[in-house]
Amino acid sequence: MRAVSWVHRRRVMNNLEIAFGREKTPAELRSIARESYRHLGMNLLEFLRMPIMTPAEIDGRVTVVDGENLDAGLKRGKGVVLFTAHLGNWELAGAKLALIGYPINVIARDQADERTARLFRHLRESCGLRVIPSRTAVRASLRCLRRNEVVCILGDINAGTRGVFVDFFGKLASTVAGPAALAMRTGAAVVPSFCARLPNDHHIGRCWEPIILDTTGDWDSDVIRHTAALTKLIEQQIRREPEQWYWLHRRWKTRPPWEGGNGPVAHRRARVAQRPAQEQPCSKASSAS
Numbered sequence: 001m002r003a004v005s006w007v008h009r010r011r012v013m014n015n016l017e018i019a020f021g022r023e024k025t026p027a028e029l030r031s032i033a034r035e036s037y038r039h040l041g042m043n044l045l046e047f048l049r050m051p052i053m054t055p056a057e058i059d060g061r062v063t064v065v066d067g068e069n070l071d072a073g074l075k076r077g078k079g080v081v082l083f084t085a086h087l088g089n090w091e092l093a094g095a096k097l098a099l100i101g102y103p104i105n106v107i108a109r110d111q112a113d114e115r116t117a118r119l120f121r122h123l124r125e126s127c128g129l130r131v132i133p134s135r136t137a138v139r140a141s142l143r144c145l146r147r148n149e150v151v152c153i154l155g156d157i158n159a160g161t162r163g164v165f166v167d168f169f170g171k172l173a174s175t176v177a178g179p180a181a182l183a184m185r186t187g188a189a190v191v192p193s194f195c196a197r198l199p200n201d202h203h204i205g206r207c208w209e210p211i212i213l214d215t216t217g218d219w220d221s222d223v224i225r226h227t228a229a230l231t232k233l234i235e236q237q238i239r240r241e242p243e244q245w246y247w248l249h250r251r252w253k254t255r256p257p258w259e260g261g262n263g264p265v266a267h268r269r270a271r272v273a274q275r276p277a278q279e280q281p282c283s284k285a286s287s288a289s
Contacts, residue, residue, distance in 0.1 A: 012036065012247045019169040020242070035243035039197060043089050050091065051126035055099055058127065062089075062096035062195075065206040070102065070150070073189035073210035079145030080210070081183045081190045085156040085234045086246035088195030091124070093205035094152060098128035103149040105130040107137045107178070109157070137178065145186045153179045155227075156234050156246075158253050161264060165256045166228035169235055174254040180226035183213045190230070194237045197244055208233075 016029040024032075050058075073080040082104070084090055098104045106124060108131050111117035121131050132140045132151070141151045155176055163174030183190045189210035196204050213226045238245045254264045 008248055009033070011250065015247045015249075015251060016242075018171055018252060019238070032242050033247065036245070036247050039244050040246070040248070042197070042201065043091070046089055047091050047123060050095060050123050053095075053127070058092070058095055058099050061201075062092055062203045062205060064093075064096055064100065065204055067100075067207055069207040069209050070097075070191050070193070073191045074148060074150070076187075076189055076210075077148050078186055079148050079188040080150045081145075081179050081188050082150050082152040083155055083179050083190050083192045083230055083233075084152060084194060085154055085237065086249070087234075087237055087241065087244050088197050088205070089203050090154065090195050092203055093193070093195035094124075094129055095127035096203075096205060097150070103130070103144075103147075104128070104152055105132050105141070105144045105149055106152045107132045107134055107141065107154075109134050138182075141178075141182055142186065145182065145188045151182065151188075153182075155179055155230055156251070157249065158251050160254050163254065164224050164227050166224065166231050168231055168251065171252055172256055172259070173231075173252050174256075175227055175231055177223050177227050179230060180213060180223045183211075184215055184219075184222060184226070187212075192230070192233050194234075196241050 012033045013029065016024075016032060020029060020032075046061075053061075070080060070082070084093075094104055094106055106129050108120065108124070110133055111120060124131050130144075132144075144151050153176065157176060159174045159176045161174070164177045165172045166175050167173075168175070179190060182188060189212055191210050192208040194206060196206075198204065213222070215222050
C-alpha cells in the first residue's frame with residue numbers, strides 16, 4: 001500500500017468505506033485494498049503480454065463456463081449485449097471468447113492521450129477483439145447487433161452527467177444506460193458475464209442465462225428499471241470477490257441534481273424525472289426460454 005500514491009490510497013479506501021463501511025472493519029477494508037492492488041498489478045502485466053500470448057497460452061489460462069448461454073442468445077438472431085464489469089481480468093476473458101470464435105466487439109472509452117489509446121487498441125485487437133470507440137458506440141453497436149454479433153459493455157463506470165442514477169452499494173451512482181437501451185431497441189438478449197481470478201492465477205469466465213428485457217411503453221422508466229437490475233448483478237459479484245474489482249475508479253463522483261454537494265452535478269432538466277424511479281423496486285428481467 002505504501003508504494004501507491006496517497007491520493008489513490010485515499011480514493012480506494014473511500015470507495016471501500018462507501019461499499020462496506022457498515023459491514024467490515026477498517027482492518028478488513030485495508031486487507032481488501034492490498035489484495036486489490038496485487039490483483040490490478042497482475043491484470044496490467046497480463047494485459048501488456050496479450051500480443052505475445054499464443055492461442056494455446058490464452059486457452060490454457062482462461063476457462064469459459066456455461067458458454068451455451070451465449071450461444072442461446074445468439075441463436076435468437078438479434079445479437080447479444082454481453083454485460084460485464086471490471087472484475088477479474090475482463091480483458092483476458094474477452095480475448096478467450098474471441099479465440100474460440102465469438103464475434104466480440106468491445107466498447108472502449110476514448111483515452112485522453114493518443115499514444116495510450118493506440119497502445120490499448122493494439123493490445124485488444126492483437127487478440128481478435130474488435131474495438132468500438134465510445135464516441136461512435138451507438139451506431140457501431142447497432143450495426144454489430146444487426147449482424148448478430150456480440151457487443152461487450154462494462155456497466156460499472158461513472159457515466160457522468162449523461163448517466164442514469166441507480167443504487168450501487170446503497171448510494172446512487174451515475175450509470176451507463178447503453179446495455180438496457182441497446183437491448184430494448186434491438187431485441188438483443190443481454191448475457192451477463194463475469195470473470196474471476198483463482199488463487200493459481202487461472203481465470204474463470206462465466207456466462208449467465210440470456211435475459212430479454214421487457215418494456216411497458218415508458219422508455220425512460222424501463223431503461224432506469226433494467227439498468228438498476230443489471231447494476232445489482234454487478235454488486236452481487238463484487239461482494240463475492242471484492243478484492244478483484246477496480247476500486248481506483250471514482251464510481252460515485254457524479255451526483256444527481258437533487259443532492260447537490262461535491263462533484264459534478266447532472267443536468268436538472270434531463271435527470272430530475274428519474275428521482276421517483278429510485279423509490280420503486282426494480283422488477284426482475286425475464287430470462288429467455
